[in-house]
Amino acid sequence: MNKAELVEEVSGKVGITKKEADNVVSAVTKTITDALAREEKVTLIGFGTFQVMERKARRGVNPQTRETIEIPAKRVPKFTPGRALREKVR
Numbered sequence: 038m039n040k041a042e043l044v045e046e047v048s049g050k051v052g053i054t055k056k057e058a059d060n061v062v063s064a065v066t067k068t069i070t071d072a073l074a075r076e077e078k079v080t081l082i083g084f085g086t087f088q089v090m091e092r093k094a095r096r097g098v099n100p101q102t103r104e105t106i107e108i109p110a111k112r113v114p115k116f117t118p119g120r121a122l123r124e125k126v127r
Contacts, residue, residue, distance in 0.1 A: 073114055083121035090115045 038046075040062065048058035069087055072079050079087040094110040118126075 076112075081119070083119050085116055085118040085122055087114060087116050089113070 044055055044058045044062050047053075047062060048055045051058065053061075069079050073087060073089050076089050089112050092111050092113055095108050097106050097108045098104070099106055
């Protein structure tokens, strides 16, 4: 499902226009993104938790040349599904 399909589903389930649903979906994703940029944890009970994790620097291998390279440390977003979501997917 892409964003357009999500907007269509939301508008149908909530009974609002696609334009209003697009504004809601965009606001939710922007709010989560902004919170993660501030290194805040976002928890949606029953759905899951978004948080920023720190990956340590490590050594890797270039698969074309087999040369060892250093991969720098970086921050990455992580999503952990909630119990209700895990059970629904099973």
